[in-house]
Amino acid sequence: MEVRETLQLRSFAEYKEAYQKSVENPEEFWDAIAEKFYWHKKWDKTLEWDFTKPEVKWFQGGKLNITENCLDRHLDKLGNKTAIIWEPNNPDEESRHITYRQLFVKVSRFANVLKNNGIKKGDRVCIYMPMIPELAIAMLACARIGAIHSIVFAGFSSSAIASRINDSSCKMLITANEVYRGSKPVKLKEMCDEALKNTPTVQTVIVYRRTVEPTPMTPGRDKFWFEELQKAEKECPAEVMDAEDVLFILYTSGSTGKPKGMVHTIGGYMVYTTYTFANVFQCDHFAPTGVKNQSKPKSDVYWCTADIGWITGHSYIVYGPLAAGVTTVMFEGVPSYPDYGRFWEICDKLDVTHFYTAPTAIRALAKQSLDLVNKHDLNSLKVLGSVGEPINDEAWHWYNDNIGKGNSPIVDTWWQTETGGIMISPLAGITPTRPTFATLPLPGIQPVLMDEEGKEIPFKSQKSEGRLAIKYPWPSMARTIYGDHQRYKDVYFSAYDKMYFTGDGAYRDATGNYRITGRVDDVVIVSGHNLGTAPIENAINEHLSVAESAIVGFPHDIKGTALYAYVTLHENQIGDDELRAKIREQVSNTIGPIAKPDKVQFVEGLPKTRSGKIMRRILRKIASKDTSNLGDTSTLLNPDVVKDIMENAL
Numbered sequence: 269m270e271v272r273e274t275l276q277l278r279s280f281a282e283y284k285e286a287y288q289k290s291v292e293n294p295e296e297f298w299d300a301i302a303e304k305f306y307w308h309k310k311w312d313k314t315l316e317w318d319f320t321k322p323e324v325k326w327f328q329g330g331k332l333n334i335t336e337n338c339l340d341r342h343l344d345k346l347g348n349k350t351a352i353i354w355e356p357n358n359p360d361e362e363s364r365h366i367t368y369r370q371l372f373v374k375v376s377r378f379a380n381v382l383k384n385n386g387i388k389k390g391d392r393v394c395i396y397m398p399m400i401p402e403l404a405i406a407m408l409a410c411a412r413i414g415a416i417h418s419i420v421f422a423g424f425s426s427s428a429i430a431s432r433i434n435d436s437s438c439k440m441l442i443t444a445n446e447v448y449r450g451s452k453p454v455k456l457k458e459m460c461d462e463a464l465k466n467t468p469t470v471q472t473v474i475v476y477r478r479t480v481e482p483t484p485m486t487p488g489r490d491k492f493w494f495e496e497l498q499k500a501e502k503e504c505p506a507e508v509m510d511a512e513d514v515l516f517i518l519y520t521s522g523s524t525g526k527p528k529g530m531v532h533t534i535g536g537y538m539v540y541t542t543y544t545f546a547n548v549f550q551c552d553h554f555a556p557t558g559v560k561n562q563s564k565p566k567s568d569v570y571w572c573t574a575d576i577g578w579i580t581g582h583s584y585i586v587y588g589p590l591a592a593g594v595t596t597v598m599f600e601g602v603p604s605y606p607d608y609g610r611f612w613e614i615c616d617k618l619d620v621t622h623f624y625t626a627p628t629a630i631r632a633l634a635k636q637s638l639d640l641v642n643k644h645d646l647n648s649l650k651v652l653g654s655v656g657e658p659i660n661d662e663a664w665h666w667y668n669d670n671i672g673k674g675n676s677p678i679v680d681t682w683w684q685t686e687t688g689g690i691m692i693s694p695l696a697g698i699t700p701t702r703p704t705f706a707t708l709p710l711p712g713i714q715p716v717l718m719d720e721e722g723k724e725i726p727f728k729s730q731k732s733e734g735r736l737a738i739k740y741p742w743p744s745m746a747r748t749i750y751g752d753h754q755r756y757k758d759v760y761f762s763a764y765d766k767m768y769f770t771g772d773g774a775y776r777d778a779t780g781n782y783r784i785t786g787r788v789d790d791v792v793i794v795s796g797h798n799l800g801t802a803p804i805e806n807a808i809n810e811h812l813s814v815a816e817s818a819i820v821g822f823p824h825d826i827k828g829t830a831l832y833a834y835v836t837l838h839e840n841q842i843g844d845d846e847l848r849a850k851i852r853e854q855v856s857n858t859i860g861p862i863a864k865p866d867k868v869q870f871v872e873g874l875p876k877t878r879s880g881k882i883m884r885r886i887l888r889k890i891a892s893k894d895t896s897n898l899g900d901t902s903t904l905l906n907p908d909v910v911k912d913i914m915e916n917a918l
């Protein structure tokens with residue numbers, strides 16, 4: 269029996285039993301799960317923790333290497349199974365299918381390239397690569413030899429690369445010469461060269477040649493991937509690591525300008541991401557009861573559309589799925605190229621069974637003609653996923669009806685870079701789903717709602733709303749912020765006594781289902797009332813003409829702060845005064861007159877980061893007529909919309 273299968277819960281009753289056990293006897297619960305993995309030496313102590321320091325250690329004394337769990341142990345039974353299917357940006361280019369055995373060889377060989385270039389256990393390696401299999405190979409190769417990877421999303425600017433490299437003193441940078449994303453080539457190596465002017469710790473740059481274009485190389489420092497591979501041995505025994513050794517650093521934005529390097533350690537991260545992957549997605553297990561997929565008894569094909577540069581890609585494109593022995597898809601391109609049907613074309617072509625994406629993508633795709641969906645056969649799909657932000661009702665139903673055809677559970681997975689793995693989510697086909705709700709906590713997760721006075725709101729089978737905190741450690745939680753433990757303590761462990769504070773608000777229904785209402789740091793105070801922007805946006809998005817919206821505060825003589833709504837409309841809808849009035853009325857009816865936006869601006873698009881997050885900072889500035897210093901907008905997904913929004917500002 270494969271490891272994944274031994275981890276999977278099979279019914280709602282089994283989930284409830286596991287959950288209860290995980291709360292009553294967490295150490296015994298996690299021991300039994302961790303035992304399903306390959307360790308060189310078993311741990312001496314399951315958990316040691318103190319949230320006041322804060323300090324958390326899982327599986328202390330355990331010795332392992334995560335790549336042996338992702339690769340070596342599958343070779344006997346799954347060696348010829350496809351580990352990664354790579355789908356290129358250009359649909360005319362061929363996909364690549366890499367088996368577990370091939371991946372094992374590639375990782376081992378590249379691990380020797382790292383060693384040959386002076387990388388040792390504990391060294392930091394920055395990876396700035398597009399979505400190509402070599403990105404996964406590079407990260408696994410680091411893990412193989414105990415080096416710490418720090419992946420920087422290959423859409424960040426050169427100054428962002430440099431600050432991240434310097435924050436953790438990376439010794440090496442791995443990149444690609446360039447990449448096609450959509451119709452535009454992106455010159456990654458040039459971005460790196462700019463960054464490298466200010467990164468004294470980098471001694472070597474390994475460059476993967478993704479295109480045939482000439483690449484500027486600095487002699488002595490820059491080396492081509494293929495040339496280095498030719499010099500490398502094929503076999504590379506895995507470095508035996510401690511469970512609490514660092515696996516990777518991943519930067520996430522904070523309330524200040526300086527990004528936080530979240531530190532994840534090996535043992536707990538491996539156990540938790542694999543366990544949650546197996547249970548949330550139920551690959552190769554869950555079959556819907558309807559008509560689908562009956563004629564295709566092939567093993568599942570799981571596709572998460574995130575970029576590996578984000579935590580979603582780390583945990584649920586690479587480590588979780590590979591440790592579970594599943595086939596994982598990597599897509600190089602964008603949902604709109606060559607047209608907005610690309611995602612559905614890939615699902616059809618690869619017989620994707622599990623599709624995991626972000627609400628922002630769903631909303632963008634829902635704006636397009638349904639013909640782009642309906643011309644593809646989506647019959648292979650069994651499970652749909654959502655991550656990264658609250659999914660509004662309209663998007664949820666569009667996804668459910670048009671992509672899942674009402675027959676594929678949607679797992680709305682709430683979690684964070686800091687949590688390492690999914691915290692609150694349905695288990696596909698096992699626990700109930702509910703539109704816009706992330707539903708129930710996973711086994712091992714003890715969420716609590718906190719009131720305005722900082723007291724826990726006990727669960728007494730009644731609806732409640734508050735700030736979301738977690739009161740017990742889980743294996744994949746970040747252990748610190750690289751080089752700044754005090755900041756880790758201040759940001760996450762100071763709001764409430766002996767609790768991890770998530771920064772999110774949540775609503776809990778009478779049966780204990782959670783709905784994440786959005787960041788509480790996006791709260792706007794209007795006339796002394798706390799208003800979350802997310803619920804107002806949800807109310808606006810309910811209007812049939814509306815595709816998406818963003819609410820920010822702007823200074824107001826009487827109210828202190830008033831609300832400004834930026835609204836994008838579905839195709840062929842007209843943004844006029846009548847619609848403005850209807851939107852304001854809708855908010856008034858759903859939340860109350862206090863939440864009515866003073867201004868409603870119809871815009872072509874909302875400025876977004878490459879990960880799809882709305883850049884409220886820019887919108888706030890425009891709403892406040894303070895456009896002198898908008899900051900660097902060039903790293904946005906859609907920098908052009910900013911000009912349009914400014915020109916038509918109210």
Ligand code: PRX
Nearest residue numbers: 655656657658680681682683684685784787
């Ligand atoms: O506000 C929550 C939102 O995204 C935040 C974490 O962002 P990041 O660290 O970039 O990780 C994103 C991918 C895990 C959370 O604090 N968020 C994430 N998932 C959901 C969500 N909000 C609502 N529903 C979700 N499913």
